[in-house]
Every structure is written in C-alpha cells, then in structure tokens.
Amino acid sequence: MKKADIQKLWLKIKKRKHIILLAVLILFSASLIFIIPASLVGKSQNYSYALYDKNGILLGGQVAADEQWRFAPDEVPEKFKKAIIAYEDKRFYFHSGIDILSIARAIKLNVSKKRIVSGGSTLTMQTIRLLENHPKRTYTQKIKEAFIAVLFEIRYTKKHILKLYCANAPFGGNVVGLEAASWRYFNRPPSELTWAETANLAVLPNQPSLVYPGANSEILLEKRNYLLNKLYQKKYFDKKTYELSLAESLPSKPFPLPSNSPHYLEYLKQTHKKNQTKFYTTLDYNIQKNTFRIIEHWSSEFSRRGISNAAALILDTKTKEVLAYCGNSGNALRNPDSYAVDMIQSKRSSGSLLKPFLYGAMLDAGELLPDQLVIDIPTRIGNYRPDNNIKKYSGVVPASEALTRSLNIPAIRELRKFGINRFLDCLRKCGFTTFNHDSEYYGLPLILGGGEITMWEAARAYADLMNKACMEQSDFPISTGSSWITVNVLSTGIRPEDEANWQKYANSKRIAWKTGTSNGNRDAWAIGITREYTVAVWIGNANGMGNPDLKSVSTSAPVMFDIFSFLPKTSWPDIPYDDLTEQTVCSHSGFAASPDCKETKSIFRSRAAVAPELCPYCKKISFTFDKKYRATTEDLTGEKAGIYNGTLPTIEKRFVLPPNLEYWYKNTRVVYTSLPDFVPWHHSTSADNLSIVFPEPNAKIIIPVEIDGTQGAMVMQAAVRSSDTFVYWDVDGIYLGYTEKVHEMTISPDPGTHILTVTDSNGNILKRKFEILEN
Ligand SMILES: [Zn+2]
Secondary structure (H helix, E strand, O other), rough: OHHHHHHHHHHHHHHHHHHHHHHHHHHHHHHHHHHHHHHHHHOOOOEEEEEEEEOEEEEEOOOOOOOEEEEOOOOOOOHHHOOOOOOOOOOOOOHHHHHHHHHHHHHHHHHHHHOOOOOOOHHHHHHHHHHOOOOOOHHHHHHHHHHHHHHHHHHOOOOHHHHHHHHHOOOOOOOHHHHHHHHHHHHHOHHHHHHHHHHHHOOOOOOOOOOOOOOOOHHHHHHHHHHHHHHHHOOOOOOOHHHHHHHOOOOOOOOOOOOOOHHHHHHHHHHOOOOEEEEOOOOHHHHHHHHHHHHHHHHHHHHHHHOOOOEEEEEOOOOEEEEEEEEOOOOHHOHHHHHOOOOOOOOOOOOOOOOHHHHHHHHHOOOOOOOOEEEEEEEEEEEEEEOOOOOOEEEEEHHHHHHHHOOOOHHHHHHHHOOOOHHHHHHHHOOOOOOOHHHHHHHHHHHHHHHHHOOHHHHHHHHHHHHHHHHOOOOOOOOOHHHHHHHHHHOOOOOOOHHHHHHHHHOOEEEEEEEEEEEOOOOEEEEEEEEOOOEEEEEEEEOOOOOOOOOOOOOHHHHHHHHHOOOOEEEEEOHHHHEEEEEEEEEOOEEEEEOOOOOOOEEEEOOOOOOOOEOOOEEEEEEEOOOEEEEEHHHHHHEEEEEEEOOOOOEEEEOOOOOOHHHHOOOOOOOOOOOEEEEOOOOOOOHHHHEEEEEEEEEOOOOOOOOOOOOOOEEEEEEEEEOOEEEEEEOOOEEEEEEEEOOOOEEEEOOOOEEEEEEEOOEEEEEEEEEOOOO
C-alpha cells in the first residue's frame, strides 16, 4: 500500500469515527451479554447422574462431584412456577432482571429494622447468586448481581432462567434443585406433586438452613400455608383444593435416593456423551425390582457355597430394549472389588451357549436335518480329546437331542465338518464382536467355550434367533426356517442327565432355553427366549475362580426360570410355512430317506437348505428264510448249506450301524437289534466285523511337536463288533502289538505316507493309507 493510500484510509476512518465507536460499543456489550452469563452457567454444570425407567421413575443416581444431589435442569412444572413466583418474585414476568419496587421496599424495611431483613432480589438475581456459589452478601456484590441480571435477561428467556433457578436452588442438606428435593422428600417427580407439596418445596430455598422437613416443622407449616393462601387468592385452585391442601401433613423422614442398576448407569455413562447426566432408559421399574430381588435371593444362597457373583439381563426380544439390568448381585457388596465388575459387559467363556448357532447354521447349509443322527463316540482329533460331561457315549444321537443334552463330542465333530472359519464368520454376523482371533487360535474347543463372549451380546444374538423365527429380523445370518426349528428344539427335548430336574423349575410358559457351564466350572449360564422376553443369567465368581458347585442346572437355570415366572404371559412363533419345505426322512436315522430305508416320515426343513445327505445306515440285508443268519445266495447252495440248501435268501431293509457306533448305541435307551451272524460257512469279508475309526481313509495328519521338542504322538483307533475279539496292529509291516476291549494304539510316525494294517482274532484284515504332514 502506498503512503497516499494509507492517508486516504485514515481520513475515511476519522470521518466515520462515531460509527466505529458504536460498533466497538456494540461488540463490547454483546460480549458482555453473551460471555458473562454463559460463563456463569457453564461453571454450574456439576450435576448428579440420574437413571430413569421407561415411565420416568428415578431408578438410580450418583451425587455430583461436590457431593451434592443436584440434577440437570428440566422443564419446571406449572404448579411450581406459580408457587415460586408468588413466593419469591411476583413481578418476575414484568421486570428485566431488577425490580425497582421491590428494592425500594427492601431498603425501607432494612432501614426501619436497622438490619438487613430483605434483599429485594429478583429470581434472576438469586439465580446468579446460586450460580456464583453463594458469595458474601455485600452492597458491591448486590450491584454486580443486578448488573449481570440485566445481561441475563437479555441473553436468556424467562423460562430458561426459571429452569436454572430450580436446578440450583438449595433445599437443605446436600439436596440441591427442585428435582432432587422432590424425590428426596416425596419420592416422586416434581410434575406429580400436589399443591401442598409444591408449596412446601417453594418456601424452602428462602431459608434452607433454617427450615427443612423433619425439623422446625411449625415454621415450615406456617410458611407453606401462607403460600397456599397466596395461591388460593390468585385463584389457581378452588376452595375445596385449598382446604384439602391445608390438611395435608408435612413430609416426615426423607426418602433415600435410589441406587438400582448402578452397573447400567456406569455403562450408559461410558457409552454416551461426556456431559450427559440424565438417562431416560427402557428399564421397567417392576421388572428391574423383581429381577434384583430374585438375584439377591439366590445369590445369598450361592454365596454360602463360595459363589460370590451373579448377573441377569432382561431384554424385550422384539426391540432388544433393556427391561432389567443387574450387573452384579448386591450380596457381592461385601467385596466391593468384585461388586464393581459389571458381569453383563465382562468377557467370559461361552460354555455351550454357541451350540444353537452351529445347529442353525448347519440346518441352513443342508449339512444337517433336524433329527439327523450325529456321531457320539470317544474321539480324538490330533492331540485334542474332548469328552462329554457325563463320560458316556451314545454311539449315534439325533442332532436335536445332542443340542438339548449339550453333548460335547457331537458338537466338536459337527464343527469339524462345518469348519471353524465358517462358524466364526456366522458368529460375527450374529453380532458377537469378541471373536478377534483366527480359527487356529480357537480350534475346535470354540464350540465348548474356548472363546469369550459377553452376556450383553449373547442375549442379543438369542433374541435375534427368536426374532428371525418370528420373521421379524432381517440381517441375522440364519434363515427363518432354521431359526424356527432351532428355537423349537430348544423349547422341548431331552436335557442333560444332570438337568433331569429342570422340569421342576419350568413353568407353564413355553421357553426356548440353553444352559452352559464353562470349563473348570467357572461360569454357569442360562438364556431363555420367548417372543416377548429374553432372559440371560450368569452365576460365578468375578475373579474367575471355579467351584465344583457351579453347574448351570443348580444355579443359573433355576434363576432364569424364576425370573420367567413373574414375567407376564408370553407367546410362541407361528409355523413359518413359507420358509419351510417338507422332507421325507428315514425314521431311524433322520437323514433324507434313501431307497433302502424301510420306514420313513415327513418333516419340515428349512427351504434355505440344499440337497441333504441320504441315509448312510439303511441297507438291504439278505437272511436265511428263518432270519437266524445272514447269508448270500452263494451261502445257500451246496451241501454245506444244510437245511438252507436251495432256499432263496430273504431280503429285508434294515437300519445297521457300523460296529464302532453300534458298540455304544446298544447301551442307550433306544431299542436296537444287532444283525445276526452270517451262516457259519460264510466266507466273511472284514468290513462286516472290523473297522478302523482313526485315521480316516487317506487322512492328512499334523502331529504337533511337544513342548519339550520331542515328536508328538497320535492314537489310532479300531472297533470290532464282538467284545471278546483281539486286534493286532501293524504299520508299514512293523508289528506294534495287540489290544483287547479298548482298541487304541499310540504311535509317533515320521512324515510321509503310511499303511496301517489291523487284523482281528477272527482273521479279518483291514488296511488303511494315511499321511503324516511336515510340522
Ligand atoms: Zn435309513
């Protein structure tokens, strides 16, 4: 810029200096108006936390950082507005922060009494005093308050100023603000107070230290009735109301401010905006109270057995809104460290809770039909040897029963078939966010609780399973048909042996439910679902300590049924015909019927499923005419055939299990007739009597190296039909030994291809090729 230009500009400014001066003045007053009141209000934002149920009932709270019960400002009820204005500042709506008439009257009064008896303060000035935290009453302070009050009136509406006053007015002790006072003295929100109660509270801020309920009751009564009379004169209510109001007694003992669901409050604090202090939730006061009562009742019993913690979560199934949230039992209060842990958000072993999702996913994939037989025999996969909790095996068992009995071996074997990665993917789509590792990390134990979940997510996933069954949930990975079958299986069915008593807890409501006990008895779970409610219960020790008494049947399951018993009536989803299709299955195996299945029936399967596997167990068997023996046509000719010589074999369709499955299956409650032997002169084939269980044909096996660096071992398994048979073991032409009763042989083969040869004492021989992979 040239020198001449600058001079020009300066001249211009000089000419318009009054305009610039005005602008500066406006800016200055604007900053006064906006900055001073806002800074005062900002300073006061030290509020208590408050948790409300769906009807606005105060369920819990926490004192503010300065130990005061002070709730964030809310709408002021009409009654209280009228009362406080009538009592404190009758020209509130007509002045602009300062009430000259009132000040004049105060000065006159103070001079005549020769001391300060009246401040002549408006509600606006009082609000400033409250926000400034009760500074000393001096004339300078008074002038300052009057000045800021004017700014306040420009900056804020009357409604807002009244709101600020009501939130910060003192009501005696550490009770600050109308709302805290209303709950404390009347156990109700301010909007539900009577005229007498409102008047009672309106007179308190004037002299909170002198007058508070429970003391000086005569003065309080006098002040309340004085105000009631004023309000009656203003015709706010009729004579009858006035008389009844005068007859109302004063509040006696203050109510303790409630502290229900402190864990939910903590959770909400963490998941909401930092300065949010009031939480209007979906909790249901009665359901919350009852749930808490049940948890307390049971956990006091469990604590005698050394089980300290318990938690329960109830959701509205359809909306997944939280109806009750008990993050830990009050009994745990004796140990504040463990009480502080919110078990609903804690990561814990899932136990058996994930099994229904595998079942549903496999139904969808067409890899399972609802009652299809799954294998339940002693199993070893690599170095992993899962066990059923009951140490008994069924040989084969319907998949639905394996699910309700929560059998581990079928679950492991089915997961191996389905694939861990595929299952992890399904779980993530079900809403589980805690599976952060890959399939190798979890391995097959994933299905038995090898991974961690939270109750929060598990309850949601179960709710979605029911919603999908009701056709009300779209982004759930399991189809409506399969979800419906799964919840039906979970609502009926046979339960684990040690849960034989479950019926004693069950009530008339139809509930789909699953329990789970984690490894080492550290966690006992139970989740029940109906169309309306999802109830999840966890029992255990927050520090993870196991306890032999910690079994879902005697802990979490009865608590869950107890909770259901007080919940209102529930309903069950209708059959989703559009998502189901009829399937003819073998009555014995539950597999899709093959031409060799003798008895068949029709069931529903998910329409989403594809080409189910045909029954592998039914065969056409040929017998002698009296069915005493099995025989081939060849066996029935010639002299050796005796009375059968020249007869025709009788062909029958039969359900036949391989020997290794039959051995266990015969011991179950199911009626099963073994096949008769072949005629004595039959030239037997080995497959009839002897089978190799492990390794499977052409198996590729990795044997992990032991921790000490030595080569690990694998266990080969064989099965025979008759229990007095010996089995001789040979690998690559090297004889390893023989076994009786339990046919297992441990070896540490080198990498490469090997041939296993087993021979039984009847001379049957089987060979199997397998490969050991480089580690
Ligand atoms: Zn069949």
